[in-house]
Amino acid sequence: MAALGACSASTAPPVVPVVASDYAFSAPDTVAAGLTAFSLENRGAQQHEMHIGLLRPGFAPSQIVEAARRGTGFRLLSEVYLEGAMHGALFAWPRTTSPARLTVELVRGRSYILLCTFRDSTAAPQHAALGMFHFLQVR
Ligand SMILES: [Cu+2]
Numbered sequence: 001m002a003a004l005g006a007c008s009a010s011t012a013p014p015v016v017p018v019v020a021s022d023y024a025f026s027a028p029d030t031v032a033a034g035l036t037a038f039s040l041e042n043r044g045a046q047q048h049e050m051h052i053g054l055l056r057p058g059f060a061p062s063q064i065v066e067a068a069r070r071g072t073g074f075r076l077l078s079e080v081y082l083e084g085a086m087h088g089a090l091f092a093w094p095r096t097t098s099p100a101r102l103t104v105e106l107v108r109g110r111s112y113i114l115l116c117t118f119r120d121s122t123a124a125p126q127h128a129a130l131g132m133f134h135f136l137q138v139r
Contacts, residue, residue: 013037013103018114020048020092023130025114030137033108037101042092048116048127052104053077053086055111055135064113068128074117082113112136 013035019026022044040050051074059081067080074086092098106112114134116127126132 015039015101017041018050018090018134019043020050020116020132022046023116023127023132025050025116025132025134027114027134027136029135030139031106033106033138035103036106037103038090039097039101040090040092041097042094045094046120046127047091047093047118048132049089049091049118050102051086051089051113051115051117052102052136053113053115054083054107055113056081056083057111061133061135064115064133065129065131068117068126068133071126074115077115086115106136106138108138110138112138 015037016028016031017039020040020042038050038052042048063081067077072080077086078084087104088102090098090100090102114136116132118127119125
């Protein structure tokens with residue numbers, strides 16, 4: 001009889017490390033389809049989050065920036081460029097790595113967005129409007 005620990009270790013999904021800075025994400029441009037875990041390290045001086053969601057086909061970076069400039073919150077993005085709701089989010093305060101991981105079943109041939117909607121103050125723009133988003137293509 002196999003030990004439970006050995007069984008779950010052998011099926012652990014690959015981890016895609018995402019690094020946040022002020023104000024950008026560093027992450028692969030292309031990832032493999034299937035169950036994938038994301039981690040978030042924040043090397044910046046500001047608090048950051050990483051939402052992940054499924055993009056509807058055909059959206060350009062300029063349209064992401066425009067939605068962020070208008071202050072569109074993540075709950076309304078399915079009316080703009082997301083297919084359905086955001087799948088989830090990780091949070092990391094400055095110079096920390098989230099102890100959590102976000103696991104998503106990535107669909108082959110689709111694109112996803114990593115996005116930060118935080119603001120440094122109520123009058124400041126969303127971090128996404130400053131360029132803090134990243135497209136992931138799934139092969
Ligand atoms: Cu941010």
